[in-house]
Amino acid sequence: MSTRIENVRRTLVAFVSVLLASCAGQGDDPRIPVIETYADIVLATYEDAIEAARALDRAVDELIANPSEATLAAAREQWKTARIFYGYTEAFRFYGGPIDDDDGPEPRLNGWPLDENHIDAVKLDAYNAAPGENIIGNPSKYPEITPELIAAQNEAGGEKNIASGYHAIEFLLWGQDLNDPPESAGQRPYTDYVVSGPDAEINARRARYLKAATTLLISDLESVAVEWRKPQAGETNYRVSLITGDVPTALKRMFTGMAALAEVEMAGERMNVPLLSSDQEEEQSCFSDTTAADLRANIDGIAHVYYARYTRANGTTISGPSLADLVRKADPRIADEMDERLERARAAVYAIESPFDLEIRADNPAGQARVRDAIEALRAAALSFTRAARSIQIFLSDLESLGD
Amino acid sequence: MHERNVFGVAAAIALVLSGVSGCSSKASAPVDELLMPRSGGAMTTDTSDRHAFSRPAPNLSVTERATFAVGNQFFNSPWIVAPATADARDGLGPLFNARSCDACHNNDGRGRPPEADERPISLVVQFGSNARGPHGEPLGDPIYGDNLNPFAIGGVAPEGSIRIRYREIAGTFADGEPYTLLAPEYEFIELAYGPLDPNTGFSPRVAPAVYGVGLLEAVPEEQILALADPDDADGDGISGRPNRVWNRARERFELGRFGWKANQPDIAHQTAAAFSAEIGMSTSLRPGQNCTQAQRDCLDAPHGGEPEISDEIFAHIVQYQRMLAVPARRNLDDPKVKRGAQLFVAAGCAACHRPTLVTAATSELGAAANQTIHPFTDLLLHDMGPELADSRPDFDATPSEWRTPPLWGLGLQETVNGHTRLLHDGRARNVTEAILWHGGEAERAREAFRSMSRQEREALLAFLSSL
Numbered sequence: 001m002s003t004r005i006e007n008v009r010r011t012l013v014a015f016v017s018v019l020l021a022s023c024a025g026q027g028d029d030p031r032i033p034v035i036e037t038y039a040d041i042v043l044a045t046y047e048d049a050i051e052a053a054r055a056l057d058r059a060v061d062e063l064i065a066n067p068s069e070a071t072l073a074a075a076r077e078q079w080k081t082a083r084i085f086y087g088y089t090e091a092f093r094f095y096g097g098p099i100d101d102d103d104g105p106e107p108r109l110n111g112w113p114l115d116e117n118h119i120d121a122v123k124l125d126a127y128n129a130a131p132g133e134n135i136i137g138n139p140s141k142y143p144e145i146t147p148e149l150i151a152a153q154n155e156a157g158g159e160k161n162i163a164s165g166y167h168a169i170e171f172l173l174w175g176q177d178l179n180d181p182p183e184s185a186g187q188r189p190y191t192d193y194v195v196s197g198p199d200a201e202i203n204a205r206r207a208r209y210l211k212a213a214t215t216l217l218i219s220d221l222e223s224v225a226v227e228w229r230k231p232q233a234g235e236t237n238y239r240v241s242l243i244t245g246d247v248p249t250a251l252k253r254m255f256t257g258m259a260a261l262a263e264v265e266m267a268g269e270r271m272n273v274p275l276l277s278s279d280q281e282e283e284q285s286c287f288s289d290t291t292a293a294d295l296r297a298n299i300d301g302i303a304h305v306y307y308a309r310y311t312r313a314n315g316t317t318i319s320g321p322s323l324a325d326l327v328r329k330a331d332p333r334i335a336d337e338m339d340e341r342l343e344r345a346r347a348a349v350y351a352i353e354s355p356f357d358l359e360i361r362a363d364n365p366a367g368q369a370r371v372r373d374a375i376e377a378l379r380a381a382a383l384s385f386t387r388a389a390r391s392i393q394i395f396l397s398d399l400e401s402l403g404d
Numbered sequence: 405m406h407e408r409n410v411f412g413v414a415a416a417i418a419l420v421l422s423g424v425s426g427c428s429s430k431a432s433a434p435v436d437e438l439l440m441p442r443s444g445g446a447m448t449t450d451t452s453d454r455h456a457f458s459r460p461a462p463n464l465s466v467t468e469r470a471t472f473a474v475g476n477q478f479f480n481s482p483w484i485v486a487p488a489t490a491d492a493r494d495g496l497g498p499l500f501n502a503r504s505c506d507a508c509h510n511n512d513g514r515g516r517p518p519e520a521d522e523r524p525i526s527l528v529v530q531f532g533s534n535a536r537g538p539h540g541e542p543l544g545d546p547i548y549g550d551n552l553n554p555f556a557i558g559g560v561a562p563e564g565s566i567r568i569r570y571r572e573i574a575g576t577f578a579d580g581e582p583y584t585l586l587a588p589e590y591e592f593i594e595l596a597y598g599p600l601d602p603n604t605g606f607s608p609r610v611a612p613a614v615y616g617v618g619l620l621e622a623v624p625e626e627q628i629l630a631l632a633d634p635d636d637a638d639g640d641g642i643s644g645r646p647n648r649v650w651n652r653a654r655e656r657f658e659l660g661r662f663g664w665k666a667n668q669p670d671i672a673h674q675t676a677a678a679f680s681a682e683i684g685m686s687t688s689l690r691p692g693q694n695c696t697q698a699q700r701d702c703l704d705a706p707h708g709g710e711p712e713i714s715d716e717i718f719a720h721i722v723q724y725q726r727m728l729a730v731p732a733r734r735n736l737d738d739p740k741v742k743r744g745a746q747l748f749v750a751a752g753c754a755a756c757h758r759p760t761l762v763t764a765a766t767s768e769l770g771a772a773a774n775q776t777i778h779p780f781t782d783l784l785l786h787d788m789g790p791e792l793a794d795s796r797p798d799f800d801a802t803p804s805e806w807r808t809p810p811l812w813g814l815g816l817q818e819t820v821n822g823h824t825r826l827l828h829d830g831r832a833r834n835v836t837e838a839i840l841w842h843g844g845e846a847e848r849a850r851e852a853f854r855s856m857s858r859q860e861r862e863a864l865l866a867f868l869s870s871l
Contacts, residue, residue: 113493117485118558133558161482161503176489186489268473276474277717279492286489 030321031392032243035250037308037320039239043228045088045304048313050221052082056169057214064207067193076173080290083166085313086110087297091305094260095253098227098238105220108154111162112284116171118153119163120206135163136205145208147216164216167285172210174287179280183358185289248394254323255389255396258302262345263382266298267375275371280357291356295374299349302381303342323388331391338388341381348377437759437778438745443812443871444619444730445763445775452731456816457512457615461729463771468727475724478717480506483685485557486708492717495708497684498560498701499553499694501528505721508611508682512728513813513821515611517588517830523554523565526611527830528682529590532796533603539650539657540799541667545604547597547698550681552606560701561596566608570831575840578855585840587791588831597698605795605803608829609664616812617662617671618726620779622763622772625659631758631782642755642845644784647807649799652689661783664828665798666807672722679713686711687718726769730777731813735870744867747860751852756808756845758782780811780871789843792827804844815869835868836861 056078063071086109093100100106116122120136135142135153142149153163162168175188195204227238242250270291274282283291304310308322328335352359352370359367386396442448447461460472482503486494501524502508508515508526515526529552532542544550548563556562570586577583590608592600634645647660651669660666668674676689684694688711695702713721735741748754757780767773785805793804801807806828814835818824824834832838842850853861 113481113484113488113490115482115484115496116488117494122487138558162484171489176487178489264473268470269477272470273474273477276720277492277714279490281489282492283490 029247031247031251031326033321034308034323034326035243035247035254037318037322038250038254038305039228039243040318040320041304041308041310042089042092043225043239044310044312044318045085045092045301046221046225046228049082049085049089050218050225051313052078052085053214053218053221056082057211057218060169060210060214063190063193064211067190069190072173072188072190072193076288079166079169079173080288080293083170083285083290084293084297086166087294088301088304088310090265090298091257091261091301093257094264095256097253097257098224105223107162107165108151109165109217109220110167111154111165112167113286114162114167114171116176116287118161119168119171119209121202122176136209137202139201139205145205145212147212147219150209150212151216164213165220166217167287169210169213169217170285170287172206172213177281177287177289177357179357182280183355185355186287251323251326251392251394252389252396254305255385255394258305259382259385259389259396261298262302262378262385266295266349267378267382270295271371271375271378274356274360275368275375280361282360283356286357289355289357292352292354292359295349295352295356299346299378303346306338306342323392326392327388331388334384334388334391338381338384341377341384345374345377345381348374435742435745435749438748438754438867439733439736439742440759440778441733441736443733443778444616445777447616447619447729447771447775447777448732449729450732451729452734452816452819454511454820456731457613457728457813457820459729460727461618461771464727468723468769468771471720471723472727475720475722475727478505478721479509479512479724480504482507483683483712486706486712488708491708492714495685495712497553497555497557498705498707499556499563499699500684501525501551501553501555501682503683505678505683509614511820512614514613514817514823514825515830516821516823516825517568517608517610518566528552528609528611529566530607530609530681530796531600531604532607532798533601533605534797535603536797540648541650542796542798544696546601547696548600548604549694549696549699552592553682553684553694556702557705560699560705562594563597564595565593567591567593575854577858577861579857581858583836583840585837586831586833588829607664607794607796607798607803610825610828610830612662612664612809613813613817614725615728616730616777616779616810617674618728618767618769618772619730619763619775619777620661620761620781620783620810621671621726622767622769622775623661623761623777623783624764627761628659628661628783632784640752640755641848642752642786644756644782644786645800645805647785647798647800659783660799660801660807664806664809665801666783666785667798667801671725672718675722675725676718679718685713687713688715689718723769726772730779731816733870734815735866738866738870740863740866741870742867743860744863744865744870747856747864748867751856751864752849754780755849756782756784756786757811758808778812781808784808786846787844788846791843792841794828811868811871814871835865 059075059078063075093106098104118134120134150164153161174186177186193203193207231237231240270284284294285291307324309319311317327338352374358364359371389396446463449459449462451459460469464472483496484494485496488494496503517527518524531545531548531551535543537543553563554565569589571589573585573587575583575585629646632644632646634643636643647666648657649660649667649669651658658669660669662668662674668677672689676687679685679687680690680694686692691711693707759778759780761777761779763772763775763777765774785801785807787804788806790804795803797803826832826838827841832841839850839853
């Protein structure tokens with residue numbers, strides 16, 4: 001992040017003159033307040049995600065200092081809360097912004113599927129012999145477990161090897177979900193963090209991994225938030241460039257984030273892939289079985305962007321001129337269609353029951369039908385986003401390759 | 405109008421080509437065919453940014469697009485160590501080169517050799533010898549198996565790595581301008597299971613691009629065989645031999661079309677082979693773990709079921725590749741590009757890099773049927789000379805024979821993959837070097853290029869970048 005800021009500073013002088021010129025020309029453009037409100041909502045959501053991650057980090061400190069059923073349950077609750085705020089922020093992805101530009105932290109924060117075997121020992125299963133080595137269990141290869149180590153492991157070998165982020169923390173709090181009984185989530189015992197007896201060293205290393213993961217989570221979220229804050233006088237960042245840059249480009253990014261989340265990520269990767277693979281654990285939050293809550297947060301995050309209205313964790317509401325306002329002014333029919341389809345998508349996603357991994361099972365036709373219905377509703381909403389964007393002369397490119 | 409220009413250039417080149425006409429029947433593709441904008445027919449995409457190799461064909465149905473999205477997810481995501489909670493995705497290794505398809509075929513494009521001090525990922529070293537399996541397939545090394553796996557899951561030793569040293573070879577164009585080529589020399593290092601067998605030969609190969617394979621698969625076998633001229637009956641110096649390879653599913657010999665040696669009959673075989681040898685994921689086509697009997701830890705390691713990739717998921721991954729579009733041509737109005745096209749024909753390049761093929765009326769994928777395409781390949785094997793030869797016969801392919809690689813999309817490789825490395829082992833740092841490495845049957849074409857003026861060479865390169 002620091003190099004990014006330095007790069008930006010270097011071009012500052014040139015930038016300020018552009019900024020002054022564009023302010024003069026765009027003063028009355030009603031679209032600019034829409035972009036400003038968007039930036040405010042993005043920032044507020046990341047600030048809430050950071051606050052929730054800090055609360056999770058404190059609960060992890062408690063768990064490590066004083067392992068018990070109660071401290072483990074409290075840490076799990078904080079993870080669930082933190083995950084919801086992150087779920088809102090996923091509507092700010094898919095256009096190469098601070099979260100997922102070339103050096104953005106998205107893969108470290110939200111990588112999936114987690115390589116749990118690479119992190120910690122797992123239970124033997126029917127056809128397997130002893131599981132292999134892992135970071136927690138191998139002090140000679142990985143003497144110090146630090147945020148830097150797990151960040152490096154996440155991309156070990158020049159490619160993806162997911163070892164950090166929300167799902168790593170989830171795994172360390174819940175453990176593997178062995179579906180015994182089928183409706184249960186992972187059942188890691190709090191004693192995995194008790195530093196005494198024969199497992200004292202391993203348990204201490206597991207605690208260090210967990211703490212390193214929450215520490216990295218906070219710093220990664222912070223690296224994104226800094227790009228959305230109002231910078232000090234004389235400095236700039238992503239927020240400034242978005243608000244003062246080309247207006248159609250900014251609006252296109254806002255639409256792209258929503259439409260890609262709805263169609264490619266939610267309908268495609270998170271729902272259709274599990275349905276087609278018919279595997280019970282083909283779900284994002286497979287250790288905690290909270291995938292249904294993830295999906296709800298995602299669809300809510302889309303509504304926050306389109307209607308420019310977000311009620312923060314502290315109860316205050318941020319709102320202002322919205323994309324919905326621009327579309328309604330341009331074409332009330334499209335605006336109605338958008339409202340209707342977003343509401344249908346919201347209802348269909350909320351109808352998916354928890355745990356998600358039971359909904360997708362082949363022996364649950366009603367659950368599969370609910371998931372299919374949500375997929376259809378999300379695809380319809382994404383199509384309407386394309387039309388709504390077109391009504392204000394924003395042309396979305398095809399979304400399929402955004403995942404490549 | 406084009407004809408006159410062609411002959412103007414061809415006359416100059418014909419002098420170099422020992423006085424014989426440079427244009428045989430095979431070499432004389434009309435230049436217009438080289439300037440067609442829709443390289444993949446209806447499966448052409450107008451995207452020319454870093455997603456240019458990753459787009460679904462525009463003529464897919466809504467249902468097919470959903471299949472594409474699912475396959476894309478599995479192509480990009482890492483496979484994970486077993487036993488894992490997400491058990492549709494576990495079974496990585498025990499020995500492997502990469503965790504995902506995308507790690508090597510990045511953005512569905514081309515791989516490259518490792519930098520100094522980097523473990524090879526998108527370059528795989530395959531092993532073999534003169535000993536063959538029952539269907540003529542290479543047998544691999546008795547200890548290390550099909551290829552070198554520089555990575556392994558915990559508890560299993562990675563097989564080793566390679567160090568590449570490049571020897572500089574100086575040369576000059578006919579106009580006196582100097583150039584330097586890099587000849588790779590390989591050293592096996594950190595070999596964990598003892599030395600390689602003394603009879604083991606090897607073949608380093610970078611990951612080829614994936615886009616357009618659905619169209620190449622749909623070209624009728626007879627059409628490709630008709631281009632073959634194994635004994636050079638027409639005397640143009642270009643032979644062109646089909647590889648005959650074993651189809652495990654149909655249990656019969658078929659034309660090989662995919663891979664640097666055309667050693668795989670279809671996309672499914674190519675994909676299953678890579679899953680087995682390079683990611684360590686088993687499929688119905690390639691069951692079992694990629695361990696030799698000498699690798700006990702590998703054999704005893706946890707696996708992810710049998711097969712590790714279900715038939716359903718595997719089918720999605722294969723279909724995804726079939727559905728990838730080919731990028732449209734760019735800058736076709738540039739006079740330099742037009743001139744380059746004429747030079748391409750005159751130098752004899754089009755004798756192997758065939759501009760046009762036509763797909764069959766029916767195909768595994770409806771969108772790929774009945775398309776006139778411009779891949780710039782004949783999918784045949786050609787002797788490329790001793791400098792490019794490996795030491796591993798592959799079915800009917802001798803060490804010096806290589807399949808003509810398709811050239812479509814070539815001009816976007818740097819945009820998509822961030823490098824310009826070319827040829828089977830990535831030794832060429834750019835298109836010029838790749839041409840200058842052509843030997844054997846392609847020597848005359850190379851010499852024609854070497855004899856061109858600087859302006860002509862630039863025109864040829866402009867043409868190649870329009871692909």
